[in-house]
Amino acid sequence: MNQPVSIPAGPAAAGRIGRERLARLQRGAEAVAIPMLALVISAGLFSIFLLILGKSPVQFYSLIWLGGFGTPFSWSNTLLRAAPLMLMALAVAIPARLGLTMIGGEGALVLGGFAAAAIAVPLIGTTNPVLMHALMLIAAMGIGAIWIGIAGGLRHHRGVNETISTLLLSYIAIAIMNFFVEGALRDPADPNKPSTRAIGSEAMIGKMPGIDVHWGLAVAVLACILLHVLMQRTTYGFACRIAGGNARAALAQGLPVGKLIVSASMIAGLCAGLAGYFEVAAVHGKANASLAAGYGFTGILVAFLARHNPLAIIPVAILFGGIAAAGGIIQRRMGLPDASVLLLQGMTFLVLLASETLYGRFRLFNPAARTERT
Amino acid sequence: MPFDCFSRRSFLQGAAAGTAAAALGFPNLARAQSGVTIGIVYVGPKDDFGWNQAHAVSIGVLKATPGVKIIEEENVPETAAVAKSMESMINLEGANLILATSFGYFNPFMVDVAKKYPKVTLRHAAPLWEKGKHPDNAGSYFGYLDQAHYVNGVAAGLSTRTNKIGFVAAKPISSVLRNINSVLWGARSVNPNATLQVIFTGDWALPVREAEAANALIGAGCDILTCHVDSPKVVIETAERRGIRSLGHNASQAPLAPKGFITGAEYKWETIYRIFAEAIAKGQPVPNMVFGGYDKDMVRNTAFGAGAEEPARKAAEAAIADLKANKPIIRGPVKDNKGNVVLPNASYDNFDRVLDGMNFLAEGVVGSIT
Numbered sequence: 001m002n003q004p005v006s007i008p009a010g011p012a013a014a015g016r017i018g019r020e021r022l023a024r025l026q027r028g029a030e031a032v033a034i035p036m037l038a039l040v041i042s043a044g045l046f047s048i049f050l051l052i053l054g055k056s057p058v059q060f061y062s063l064i065w066l067g068g069f070g071t072p073f074s075w076s077n078t079l080l081r082a083a084p085l086m087l088m089a090l091a092v093a094i095p096a097r098l099g100l101t102m103i104g105g106e107g108a109l110v111l112g113g114f115a116a117a118a119i120a121v122p123l124i125g126t127t128n129p130v131l132m133h134a135l136m137l138i139a140a141m142g143i144g145a146i147w148i149g150i151a152g153g154l155r156h157h158r159g160v161n162e163t164i165s166t167l168l169l170s171y172i173a174i175a176i177m178n179f180f181v182e183g184a185l186r187d188p189a190d191p192n193k194p195s196t197r198a199i200g201s202e203a204m205i206g207k208m209p210g211i212d213v214h215w216g217l218a219v220a221v222l223a224c225i226l227l228h229v230l231m232q233r234t235t236y237g238f239a240c241r242i243a244g245g246n247a248r249a250a251l252a253q254g255l256p257v258g259k260l261i262v263s264a265s266m267i268a269g270l271c272a273g274l275a276g277y278f279e280v281a282a283v284h285g286k287a288n289a290s291l292a293a294g295y296g297f298t299g300i301l302v303a304f305l306a307r308h309n310p311l312a313i314i315p316v317a318i319l320f321g322g323i324a325a326a327g328g329i330i331q332r333r334m335g336l337p338d339a340s341v342l343l344l345q346g347m348t349f350l351v352l353l354a355s356e357t358l359y360g361r362f363r364l365f366n367p368a369a370r371t372e373r374t
Numbered sequence: 375m376p377f378d379c380f381s382r383r384s385f386l387q388g389a390a391a392g393t394a395a396a397a398l399g400f401p402n403l404a405r406a407q408s409g410v411t412i413g414i415v416y417v418g419p420k421d422d423f424g425w426n427q428a429h430a431v432s433i434g435v436l437k438a439t440p441g442v443k444i445i446e447e448e449n450v451p452e453t454a455a456v457a458k459s460m461e462s463m464i465n466l467e468g469a470n471l472i473l474a475t476s477f478g479y480f481n482p483f484m485v486d487v488a489k490k491y492p493k494v495t496l497r498h499a500a501p502l503w504e505k506g507k508h509p510d511n512a513g514s515y516f517g518y519l520d521q522a523h524y525v526n527g528v529a530a531g532l533s534t535r536t537n538k539i540g541f542v543a544a545k546p547i548s549s550v551l552r553n554i555n556s557v558l559w560g561a562r563s564v565n566p567n568a569t570l571q572v573i574f575t576g577d578w579a580l581p582v583r584e585a586e587a588a589n590a591l592i593g594a595g596c597d598i599l600t601c602h603v604d605s606p607k608v609v610i611e612t613a614e615r616r617g618i619r620s621l622g623h624n625a626s627q628a629p630l631a632p633k634g635f636i637t638g639a640e641y642k643w644e645t646i647y648r649i650f651a652e653a654i655a656k657g658q659p660v661p662n663m664v665f666g667g668y669d670k671d672m673v674r675n676t677a678f679g680a681g682a683e684e685p686a687r688k689a690a691e692a693a694i695a696d697l698k699a700n701k702p703i704i705r706g707p708v709k710d711n712k713g714n715v716v717l718p719n720a721s722y723d724n725f726d727r728v729l730d731g732m733n734f735l736a737e738g739v740v741g742s743i744t
Contacts, residue, residue: 066466073465077458178576182545183744192500192547193478201482283454285482289577290452328447328459329466338419338449 030365031312035305038355042348049343055334067329068322076212082321083213084109086220086313087275088299090227091148091268093308095162097231098264099244100155104166105272106296107173108147112140112273113280114177117196117287118185120280129203137277144273145266147173152265156258162265174292181288195288205282216278221314223271228310240264272296298324301349320345409441410470410654413463415456416448417476418579424605428625429475429499432643439651445469452478460487464494471650471660472496488512495660497650499643500549501730503663513662515646517672519549519624520556521697521724522639523600525675526621527560528693529636529686530598531568533619534561540591541572542584542601542609546743548732550602553639555736557600557621559703562738564689571596572741578604588612598636610635619681626676635679637690642674667724668697700724710734711741 047057068078091105116136123132151169154160180186180196187197205215231237243250243257250257279291302320306312327341360366420430426448437444445467450459456479463469464487472494474484480498488496488509496512503514530539539561543550554572561568571594573587580603588599588609600621601609607630613620614631622628622638646664653660666672675694678687697703703724708717716734735741 067462071465073461077462080454080458182576192549194545194547279453288478290478293451293453293455324455325458325462328450328462331447332413332445332463332467338447 026365030359030362031307031309033365034355034358035307035352037358038352039305039348041355042344042351045351046344046347049347053336055336059334060330060336063330063333064323064326067326073212074322074325077325078318078322079211079213079217080321081324082317083217083220084275084279084295085299085302085317085320086224087216087271087278088295089302089306089313089317090223090271090310091275091296092300092303093306093310093313094227094231094268094271095148095152095261095264096303096308097237097240097244098261099247100152100261100265101163102148102151102166102265102268103163103300104148104151104168104170104173104296105268105275105299106292106294107166107170108144108269108272109276109279109296110170110177110291111147111173112144112269112276113284113291114180114196114276114287115143115273116140116277116280117199118180120199121185121197124197124199124203132199132203133205133281136281137274140273140277140280141270142273144269144271144276146269148269148272149262149266152262155265156261170296177287177291178289187286193288195286198286199281201285204285205278214278214282216275216282219274219278220317223274224310224314227267227271231310236260298345301345304349305352409443411443411445411463411468412436412471412473413460413467413469414444414446414473415450415459415463415475415479416446417452417479418449418604420446420448422605423607423627423630424603424624426475426604428641429473429643431625432641432647435644435647436651436654439655442651442654450476452476452483454483457483457487460484460496461490464491470494471654473499475499484512485509497660501665505662510662513660513664515664517641517643517646518665518667518724519639519641519673520552521667521703522673522675523553523556523623524560524697524703525690525693526600526637526639527557527562527568528564529560529682529690530557530600530621531561531563531565532686532689533636533681533683534565534568534598536595536597537565537567537569538594538596539568539570540588540594540596540599541570541741542587542591542599542603543572543574544578544580544603545576546574548730551735551743552729552732553602553623554739555732555734556703558736558738560693563693568738570739570741572735572739574741574743575603581605581608584608585612589616592616592618622676628676628679632680634681635676636681636686637678638676640674640676642672645671665725668694669700669724697724704729709737711737711739713737 050057050060068074088105092102095102116139119135119139120132147169148166151162151165154165155162182194185196186194207213208215208218231240239255240260243255243260247257275295280287284290298320302313302316306316323341330336331338414433416426416429418426420426433444436442445463447459450456460472463472477500480502484496484498485508488511492511494511498514499516501514501516503512541554541557543554558570571591573591575583575587584603585608589612591599598619598621599609599613601623606623606627610620610622610627610630614634619634619636620631621636625640627638628635649664650660702721704717704722706717706719706721707715710716722729735743
């Protein structure tokens with residue numbers, strides 16, 4: 001990247017490079033400013049709703065601050081919720097770079113978590129915990145990759161709409177888990193909540209030092225960074241983005257679009273399976289119906305707000321983790337129903353989708369348009 | 375362990391949260407940390423005509439206790455979220471007694487929170503706490519609803535014309551199986567020809583499937599319906615609409631079936647919450663383990679509705695009197711509906727721990743667990 005600058009060049013060339021840099025900065029600023037604007041507008045709309053209910057928007061947003069970010073405890077609460085959201089948002093964002101709308105991460109999370117718990121059952125107490133966790137990790141990520149990979153394969157080979165197939169596969173995944181958890185793999189020691197046998201608190205993944213959050217958070221952040229590098233700095237990512245921009249053109253260029261679609265789906269499933277692994281290995285210690293907690297669906301929202309940029313997913317997931325973490329105190333202090341936080345999320349999503357039309361319309365962010373006009 | 379409503383730790387935590395809130399410029403967020411703050415967590419909405427409503431209504435007893443502040447949170451899933459909700463109540467609002475009302479909250483979430491905050495008292499609404507195995511600041515409270523279902527069964531046994539009672543059940547787990555069997559045993563105690571047909575829907579709240587199951591049972595000839603699902607609303611309303619009679623579960627559904635409601639099995643959580651309230655008022659520790667049935671006034675049957683005829687009322691009242699005197703429900707040996715002897719003794723105490731793990735459908739129940 002630095003090379004063109006170090007090569008001696010004429011003032012005209014230097015000027016061009018400077019302009020390109022500025023343009024890149026401006027595009028970056030646009031990608032930040034428009035979602036921020038959408039957030040502010042949805043917060044404003046939600047305030048009107050609160051005023052109609054006779055509640056104070058100031059108190060509402062102060063409580064979000066207090067419950068999500070105001071104290072060290074609030075931060076740990078927020079980050080704990082943000083960790084699975086990051087992975088689930090990646091499961092949406094990576095296929096989205098190929099123009100695929102895959103919304104069934106929830107199923108891959110559930111199935112991944114279930115696979116991890118199931119493979120651990122015969123190993124509990126007999127196998128080295130490190131080996132056990134390695135096997136659990138492989139099982140969770142493998143099954144997740146296969147699950148969303150199926151949707152990718154159906155999309156490419158049979159033209160099946162990937163949005164519908166991932167959504168429906170998600171229900172199948174939850175049913176599969178319930179079938180085993182309530183049948184063959186049910187722990188007889190737990191007669192009242194059908195679950196697999198617990199791996200035991202000693203064998204579970206612990207907290208990170210200095211913070212009351214498990215290691216899944218670090219892994220999730222790392223995954224965001226790695227996938228950002230993969231999508232922005234490798235030929236694979238470049239090919240994906242080309243295929244996402246125009247699949248026919250990509251085919252004409254000789255890019256293996258089918259392989260790209262299936263592999264990106266598998267990466268998505270891998271992330272979801274990883275989230276499932278951490279839910280089992282660090283949170284529940286076993287698989288049961290509680291695995292389907294809706295992280296997959298909030299993850300969709302996070303991915304869209306982050307404009308499918310893996311790096312942007314990190315702060316957005318933290319923001320949504322914070323809103324979820326504050327949901328409790330909002331209920332308790334303001335007497336608002338639990339659904340009010342969902343309403344805020346839904347409103348944000350709608351405004352965000354509407355804001356897509358704003359891209360390229362602001363001169364401030366669009367130097368090319370300005371030069372054309374002048 | 376004394377019930378420490380003013381422990382140094384919780385005071386400091388509360389003070390820290392209060393100071394933080396004040397420092398951040400939200401004056402009305404900083405609350406005075408005095409008296410007892412009770413945090414209650416529900417798994418579903420507080421007005422579900424079922425489990426959660428039964429708790430939410432009974433909490434009124436504690437609300438009326440002087441010096442007690444109640445904070446409530448609904449729709450909290452049985453995930454890490456519940457641990458954080460409890461911690462949030464403790465850290466941000468100085469809660470010193472937590473009541474966790476859903477089964478899946480206990481292990482690992484409530485147990486972990488109990489270990490982390492040894493000065494906070496936590497109680498869970500299911501018979502799961504064991505001394506020595508779980509932290510001393512945790513505990514359980516529970517009403518044995520099977521006794522009220524038994525009374526339901528007695529009333530149903532004398533009310534049915536087809537000798538077929540229908541039961542819509544969520545999952546084949548111990549507490550549900552015990553209620554199913556108790557309805558049958560109640561019915562058989564007054565009508566040896568009574569049978570019970572059960573359909574499992576597979577989950578706690580599946581309104582569409584509950585309606586389908588109710589209609590299927592009516593189609594199979596059942597003329598009385600009851601259920602064990604989170605919200606019995608759909609089953610009771612379907613029975614009423616199809617012109618048959620019904621028996622309630624969890625809370626009062628009498629208003630939903632003005633013509634066909636006979637009676638219903640209800641928790642009487644307020645008895646337990648009153649025990650808590652009295653202990654708090656006296657500054658005494660809240661007991662670790664509180665449980666009982668009719669003998670301790672912890673369950674009840676809904677007041678008879680229009681569907682209850684005189685013989686059924688009389689028999690049900692007699693059954694209630696027997697239960698208050700601790701007369702055993704189970705007269706053994708008991709066979710399951712495949713013919714195996716599952717409870718060999720001649721009788722079992724109503725609170726025998728063996729019964730907590732019930733895993734069969736009794737002889738006379740039409741249906742299958744698997």
